[in-house]
């Protein structure tokens with residue numbers, strides 16, 4: 001006979017796992033996998049979109065728009081290279097990676113003509129960084145901090161393979177750092193300022209500058225390689241780290257715990273909003289978690305925005321609205337990530353607008369609006385970043401693997 005104490009204990013365990021199970025199954029099926037989701041076609045939305053195809057604009061995972069200069073910056077890895085080397089999705093064939101790494105391209109957005117013509121230039125990183133000191137970047141997301149009228153600082157995660165024959169990429173994953181550069185507007189090179197390497201930063205996805213040379217950066221998974229990584233979209237495991245100007249980093253979020261509902265699951269391209277709050281999207285559970293950065297450099301969660309679809313990068317526009325890309329059909333997206341030449345990845349664009357609440361406020365309210373969707377991947381395929389140009393109303397979409405970027409003009 002079990003004691004009453006034991007009975008209560010076991011009932012609690014059963015009830016707890018039933019609740020978790022219900023939540024899990026429902027969430028995994030409807031939100032993460034998207035069973036039963038109605039996906040719309042691109043012509044149902046008031047935009048005309050076109051692909052901009054150029055060998056240098058392949059696999060541009062992340063974009064940033066400089067409003068002042070009307071220049072769009074893109075971090076592009078090359079589609080073939082990304083198919084081989086993409087540590088975030090455990091693609092770890094270092095030999096298939098483009099030896100020159102990622103390329104940073106600046107596009108003059110006002111020069112994009114209806115015939116697809118545009119003027120652009122490459123921004124060459126100068127300095128000694130990376131395992132071989134050969135100034136090669138393998139970047140994912142990135143962020144920019146406007147310092148003054150002529151100066152921008154760029155923060156790039158660098159997820160390069162370890163250098164040397166003792167290091168097997170498939171066993172170790174990437175040798176991760178964050179690299180900071182100084183760029184003078186209008187130039188075609190940027191100067192390396194510093195490298196941040198820390199045990200608190202192992203799988204950096206996208207940084208967000210928070211002033212004074214400090215930044216936050218999402219670790220999209222809790223481990224670099226191995227079976228646990230495959231479970232993390234469900235059980236959680238990523239973190240957000242804080243790094244000071246001097247390169248000291250620590251985890252700014254709570255470590256993943258037993259109540260997996262609270263854990264960060266595949267935290268992706270986080271951003272600092274115009275309101276100063278930190279927005280952390282999930283590529284697994286379809287939420288954007290809203291945090292405030294405390295004076296002791298930890299993050300306190302204020303709110304959860306339920307978008308209901310796996311999300312990638314969050315990009316604030318000049319008005320303060322947040323634009324985020326979603327994957328309405330993750331099974332299809334996985335196929336397209338593996339081979340973007342053969343498969344399409346349906347895409348959704350959301351605008352998240354704050355309707356209530358301030359920086360210190362926990363009574364936040366947001367409106368989530370679907371702005372475009374492309375069920376067939378007819379034009380947009382595998383979008384990972386959406387940038388909104390408030391002046392023209394245009395949208396620019398980058399994709400981690402697709403061999404093009406997309407421009408959408410409001411009709």
Ligand SMILES: *[C@@H]1O[C@H](CO)[C@@H](O)[C@H](O)[C@H]1NC(C)=O
Pocket residue numbers: 129130131132161162163164167175177195197
């Ligand atoms: C790892 O990266 C650091 C910083 O870039 C570099 O100094 C080190 O040599 C790298 N280690 C290996 C084994 O590649």
Ligand SMILES: *[C@@H]1O[C@H](CO)[C@@H](O)[C@H](O)[C@H]1NC(C)=O
Pocket residue numbers: 294295296298300
């Ligand atoms: C940091 O500050 C917040 C808010 O005051 C507090 O809740 C948290 O416990 C502090 N964390 C640490 C590690 O001191």
